[in-house]
Amino acid sequence: MVTAALAQVARASVVDWAAAMKVVMTLLVRDEVDIVEPWLAFHLNAGADFVVATDNRSQDGTTEVLERYAREGLVHVISEPGEDLRDGEWVTRMARLAATDFGADWVINSDADEFWWPRGGSLARVLDAIPERYGTVGAFLRTFVPRPGSADFAERMTVRFSALAPINDPSSLYRPIRKIVHRADPEVTLVRGHHAVKDSSLAPLRGWFPIETFHFPLRTPEQCARKAVVMGTAFEQHIDRPSTGYLAKMFEAVKAEAIGDYYASLVVADAELEDGIAEGRLVVDTRLRDALRNLHLAPEDSSRTGRTFALPGEAAELTFSLPTLVEEAEYAVEAAALGEADVIRLQRRLDLLERRLASLERRLPARVYRRASRAAKSLLRREPSPPEPQP
Amino acid sequence: MTLLARDEADIVDAQIAFHLNAGVDFVIATDNRSTDGTTEILESYERAGVLCLIHEWGDDMRQAEWVTRMARLAATDFGADWVINSDADEFWWPRAGTLKELLARIPDRFGVVRGCWRHFLPRPEDGSFFAERMTVRLARPSFAGDKTTIFHAHQKVAHRARPDIAVEAGNHNAHGAALDPLRFWFPIEVLHFSLRSVAQLEQKSAGGWSRNANYVLELHQQRLDKAAKARGLGPYFDAFAIDNDRLESGLADGTLAVDVRLRDALRLLRVRNETLGLPGFTLPDTSTVPLLSFPKAEVHEDAAYASETSALVELDGVVRAEARVDAVESRIAALERASWSRRLSRRSRGLLS
Numbered sequence: 001m002v003t004a005a006l007a008q009v010a011r012a013s014v015v016d017w018a019a020a021m022k023v024v025m026t027l028l029v030r031d032e033v034d035i036v037e038p039w040l041a042f043h044l045n046a047g048a049d050f051v052v053a054t055d056n057r058s059q060d061g062t063t064e065v066l067e068r069y070a071r072e073g074l075v076h077v078i079s080e081p082g083e084d085l086r087d088g089e090w091v092t093r094m095a096r097l098a099a100t101d102f103g104a105d106w107v108i109n110s111d112a113d114e115f116w117w118p119r120g121g122s123l124a125r126v127l128d129a130i131p132e133r134y135g136t137v138g139a140f141l142r143t144f145v146p147r148p149g150s151a152d153f154a155e156r157m158t159v160r161f162s163a164l165a166p167i168n169d170p171s172s173l174y175r176p177i178r179k180i181v182h183r184a185d186p187e188v189t190l191v192r193g194h195h196a197v198k199d200s201s202l203a204p205l206r207g208w209f210p211i212e213t214f215h216f217p218l219r220t221p222e223q224c225a226r227k228a229v230v231m232g233t234a235f236e237q238h239i240d241r242p243s244t245g246y247l248a249k250m251f252e253a254v255k256a257e258a259i260g261d262y263y264a265s266l267v268v269a270d271a272e273l274e275d276g277i278a279e280g281r282l283v284v285d286t287r288l289r290d291a292l293r294n295l296h297l298a299p300e301d302s303s304r305t306g307r308t309f310a311l312p313g314e315a316a317e318l319t320f321s322l323p324t325l326v327e328e329a330e331y332a333v334e335a336a337a338l339g340e341a342d343v344i345r346l347q348r349r350l351d352l353l354e355r356r357l358a359s360l361e362r363r364l365p366a367r368v369y370r371r372a373s374r375a376a377k378s379l380l381r382r383e384p385s386p387p388e389p390q391p
Numbered sequence: 392m393t394l395l396a397r398d399e400a401d402i403v404d405a406q407i408a409f410h411l412n413a414g415v416d417f418v419i420a421t422d423n424r425s426t427d428g429t430t431e432i433l434e435s436y437e438r439a440g441v442l443c444l445i446h447e448w449g450d451d452m453r454q455a456e457w458v459t460r461m462a463r464l465a466a467t468d469f470g471a472d473w474v475i476n477s478d479a480d481e482f483w484w485p486r487a488g489t490l491k492e493l494l495a496r497i498p499d500r501f502g503v504v505r506g507c508w509r510h511f512l513p514r515p516e517d518g519s520f521f522a523e524r525m526t527v528r529l530a531r532p533s534f535a536g537d538k539t540t541i542f543h544a545h546q547k548v549a550h551r552a553r554p555d556i557a558v559e560a561g562n563h564n565a566h567g568a569a570l571d572p573l574r575f576w577f578p579i580e581v582l583h584f585s586l587r588s589v590a591q592l593e594q595k596s597a598g599g600w601s602r603n604a605n606y607v608l609e610l611h612q613q614r615l616d617k618a619a620k621a622r623g624l625g626p627y628f629d630a631f632a633i634d635n636d637r638l639e640s641g642l643a644d645g646t647l648a649v650d651v652r653l654r655d656a657l658r659l660l661r662v663r664n665e666t667l668g669l670p671g672f673t674l675p676d677t678s679t680v681p682l683l684s685f686p687k688a689e690v691h692e693d694a695a696y697a698s699e700t701s702a703l704v705e706l707d708g709v710v711r712a713e714a715r716v717d718a719v720e721s722r723i724a725a726l727e728r729a730s731w732s733r734r735l736s737r738r739s740r741g742l743l744s
Contacts, residue, residue: 120690129694131645134701164498207575207704208697210690322687325487329496332576336501339574342709349716356723 021128024104024184025116026094027053028087031226032112033061034219035153039112040069041295041309042288045318047122050102051075052094056082062112068306076102084238085231088192099184108181109194114141115214115288116181119331120322126210127181135185135202139211140335141177145268145282146218153219158286159268159276160214163334173246173266176337179213180204193244209335214288224263228254291318392475392483393461394420395454398594399479400428401587402521405657406479407436408672412660412683414489417469418442419461424450427594429479439674443469451603455560462565466552473504475549476562482582482653483549486696487687493578494549502553502570505546506579507700508532511650512542513586513632521587522657527633527641528582528650530695535702539610544702547581548572560606574709577700582653586631592624648695656683 025048029036040051053066053075069075076097080090091109098104106127108116116139118126130137144157161174179195182188182202189198218224232251235243243251253262268276276282294316295309302308323331392415396403407418420433420442436442443464447457458476465471473494475483483506485493497504510529517524533543546563550556553567586592596619608616618627633641641647659682663673673682688696704710 120693126690126694129691131695131698134698204701205697206701206710207577208694208701209575210693210697322690325492325687326496328487328687329493329578332578333496333498333501333573336574336576339709342713346709346712346716349720353716353719353723356727360723360726 021105021124022049022103023047023106023108023124023127024050024052024098024102025108025110026091026098027051027110027112028056028091028094029053029058029062029066029112030056030230031058031060031062032223033058033065034223035216036062036112037065037308038154038292039110039115040065040075041307041311042115042291042318043108043110043123044074045295045310045312045315046116046118046291046320047124047126048108049124050098050104052078052098052102054078054080054090054094056080056085056090072311074311083234085234086238088190088194091190091194092188095182095184095188095190096186099186099188104184106181107184107188109190110213113216113219114179115216117212117214117287118320119210119212120320122318122320123211129210130205133203134205135200136180136182136197136204137211138204138206138209138338139179139181139213140209140331140338141179141213141215142285143174143215143217144285146220146224146263146266148267148269150220153216154289154292157216157219158284158289159273159282160285162281162283163337164280173217176334176341178209178338181211192239192241209331209338214285218263218266221260221263224250225254225259228259228262294318392418392477393458393465394418394477394479395423395458395461396420396425396429396433396479397423398425398427398429399591400425400432401591402584403429403479404432404671405520405522405660406477406482407432407442408660408674409482409653409656409683410475410477410490411441412656412673412675412681413483413485413685414491414493415475416441416491417471419445419464419469421445421447421457421461423447423452423457441674452606453603455558458558458562459556462550462552462556462558463554466554466556471552473549474552474556476547476558476565477581478562480584480587481547482584483547484580484582484652485685486578486580487685489681489683489685490579497573500571501573502551502567503565503572504549504579505572505577505703506549506581507577507696507703508545508547508581508583509650509699510542511582511584511653512647513588513628515632515634516588516628520657521584522654525584525587526649526651526654527638528648529646530641530648530699531646532699532702535706539614541585541611544699546577546703546706549579575704577696577703580696582650586628589624589628592628593619596624659683 025043027039043051051069051074055063055066055077057080066075066077070077078094082090095107095109098107108123110116116123120126127137142160144160147156147159149156163176177195180197182197182200185200185202188200188202190196191198218227228247228250231247232243232254235247236251242248250259250262253259268282273282277284292309295318297305297308297310297314301314392410394403394407410418418436418441420436422430422433422444424447433442433444437444445461462474462476465474475490477483483490487493488496494504510532511525512527512529514524514527529542533540535544537543548562548565550565550567550570553570556565556567556570558565592615596615615624615627618624633647638647642649657672660672663682664671675681
């Protein structure tokens with residue numbers, strides 16, 4: 001009996017996970033033609049089954065790339081003409097569609113400059129391993145720094161910031177950030193920036209970050225300037241909260257006609273790279289570059305298919321090996337920065353709450369007085385006037 | 392490693408041999424009034440030069456005090472870099488590399504590393520060695536903080552050696568100047584074999600904790616004592632013992648897992664001695680390749696482990712504080728939204744009419 005049960009367990013663990021579960025990614029994109037095709041190709045080869053994309057007013061060829069992959073049956077494109085970057089709303093719409101219309105088991109909500117790297121197996125395999133009672137799992141954002149030159153971003157940007165260098169500046173581009181992946185849910189609501197789900201019954205699996213999110217936010221001076229204007233304008237005109245720290249800085253630079261200098265100040269040149277590595281601030285990381293090289297189609301295949309990259313089955317499969325002890329320890333120690341960042345974020349939220357509470361307290365007595373006296377006056381007016389003295 | 396033991400002869404030999412082969416260099420042990428042969432086993436390791444033995448005659452289980460004394464000695468007299476505070480029924484299993492390799496990887500700014508308890512359940516007694524018999528692990532421990540059962544999620548700590556360290560009762564936390572915990576990562580599994588046989592339970596229930604006036608008995612300890620006084624510990628043990636039927640259904644619903652890692656490790660340590668005609672377990676010898684190795688787990692096993700450590704992350708104050716900030720935030724938002732003027736004018740009108 002026991003042997004039978006053990007055999008059953010053994011069988012269960014070799015179930016074809018890829019067939020058993022479906023990973024759908026959502027993509028919100030506007031004018032990111034330099035990165036959108038590598039993005040699609042990478043994730044489709046890394047274990048994502050389908051992409052729901054929202055194309056927000058692209059004019060640089062992004063739309064055409066999305067349409068090409070849509071023709072292959074791998075992408076569903078929503079065209080969103082809104083100028084007001086209702087990011088939370090648009091991503092929520094896609095995440096729900098993934099659940100209702102595209103049979104997703106898990107949903108990864110991404111921007112075009114984020115590459116989701118599974119630590120072992122594939123995206124499907126890692127997510128399939130998560131016990132059923134958990135509904136969300138964290139991913140660790142790894143931000144790559146701009147490097148000199150104009151070559152393709154993945155070839156050039158092979159240096160990332162280490163979370164070992166503690167950053168407390170909330171406006172830094174490199175502060176430790178956690179993203180989340182969630183089980184498909186027709187009622188899910190994502191917050192702006194889709195770092196979290198709102199009012200959700202999905203239980204979080206805490207402390208485990210089986211996916212790294214490689215982030216390439218600033219890639220060229222032109223892209224940086226365009227992003228600064230689009231995001232800055234949206235925040236200034238349409239969004240009811242202060243802009244994210246680094247975006248605000250960028251927009252100020254645009255207004256001061258100094259965006260070129262701003263970008264140049266972030267570029268890590270070779271000399272700085274050497275120092276950064278020695279100090280543990282910077283790390284050379286060629287994983288995405290190598291993966292994309294593997295997926296590059298030969299010129300004749302490229303001109304035949306109209307694609308630069310291979311679809312699953314057209315090139316050697318991407319492999320995501322299990323990290324070694326050394327890698328695991330380094331990763332864990334870096335991820336610990338997320339915990340420290342949580343403490344700092346919490347302090348900041350408390351600061352804000354204290355201010356809001358204080359202003360409520362200040363407002364209260366004045367308003368009580370005003371309202372009460374007005375009410376008293378109106379009451380007095382309604383009272384019958386004293387009788388005229390009788391002659 | 393520090394080790395506090397009282398009458399644990401069925402397990403203590405294996406416990407020490409395992410850790411010495413898993414990367415521990417030296418053991419400081421406190422023998423608390425053992426009468427079952429535990430003392431002799433500890434003395435044999437002392438003669439081998441790998442253990443310092445302290446005899447503690449107190450009968451009131453001042454666990455925190457005794458463990459803290461050992462942990463400080465490790466720093467002051469034995470040149471320790473890291474200290475693992477263990478009980479005799481715990482096996483600290485590194486999730487990759489040896490304990491020494493793993494702890495050596497921890498950057499200076501972290502001083503406390505947390506291990507995660509993984510509970511092994513008793514199997515019906517057949518007289519065999521505990522590790523041969525107890526190969527069933529609880530895959531869904533009770534929630535952290537559930538003191539009605541010993542089988543709840545909890546952390547155990549290893550810390551950098553410090554002369555001013557203070558270890559809490561139960562070795563769940565350690566405090567010292569500038570010792571920051573490494574959050575989220577629980578790179579050591581603490582394989583826990585707390586219920587092994589009726590005889591062992593009888594010794595446990597007679598333990599000194601009941602004679603310590605300051606010690607508040609945990610609910611699971613109260614239950615054990617009550618059972619010992621009432622119907623005896625046979626039925627109590629049977630209530631926990633996993634027979635084949637329970638194993639089968641537990642494997643099917645995912646609440647139990649078969650885990651033979653410790654059994655196999657101890658077999659390895661025994662075989663060498665058997666071939667040499669020696670009793671007991673093999674001790675490490677710098678001239679030979681280490682007998683034990685700790686390979687990295689597959690992603691499915693990682694996820695299962697993460698689902699258990701997730702409960703421990705929630706133990707961390709930050710998560711609880713976050714939940715409270717969320718609640719306060721929504722209360723303040725509600726206050727801000729509330730139309731004070733409407734409410735107040737309604738109320739003042741009521742007062743004045």
